[in-house]
Amino acid sequence: MTDEQAHTLRESIDTISHGLGVREVGVADLEAGSRQVPDIFERVGASYPRAVVMAMPLNPATLEGVIDAPTPLYFHAYRQLNYRLDVAASRVAEALIEAGYRSLAIAASQIVGRDPPRGHVSHRHVAAAAGIGWTGRSGLLVTPAYGARVRLVSVLTEAPLDAGSPMPFSCGGCVRCAKVCPAHAISASGGRFDLEACYLKLTEFTRIPYVGQHICGVCVKACAPDNPARGIDSSGNPAQVSSDG
Ligand code: SF4
């Protein structure tokens, strides 16, 4: 593939995905990623050198009722966004296949393993490798423009697209998510994320009427885009670091 062909293919991916509501698109180098996550391809059965990762923002209004637990309104928004991401991923995969490259869309949200719960591929890890955000204290992908209020999907591909570079950890002095987590799973002092405590809380939330799923939304809501306490502001510029999360 020439540089011009790669550029044209990338433009086509951006056009398709933006037309379907995607707001952030990145490409991850999975050869580098597989050195950090050795079992990255274990559940897809074949390796791929690149992944296109896409993010759609949540409507902040759907999070207004989320205080210390998920609501049916948030659950609906979560599910609809997953559906729209799956449509975008399948269209992008089709375009890559038509251009001659083996490609595979990975579902936005499909649990295929427990302890810990996991999908075919971790979209968060792929997005961090592509540099569309960083892994925050909550373990969520945090983007400069939308905070953690995004959902993600990935397309694995053999297309030799130019890959992005990881962003530095930029939570700065912010500890908002740690303060509000109902499971006390997030460390404000750089300690380990307590996945087991988080999962137990999410299991408790499955008993909420008209939710019935392992979702939460509390740390997602806390990680707003206009967060002056973190390392960079929503325009991507350095922000004042403060301990007032
Ligand atoms: S709420 Fe603050 S500390 Fe938590 S992930 Fe977002 S920026 Fe980082």
Ligand code: SF4
């Ligand atoms: S999903 Fe909920 S329980 Fe888990 S870390 Fe976030 S706020 Fe805590």
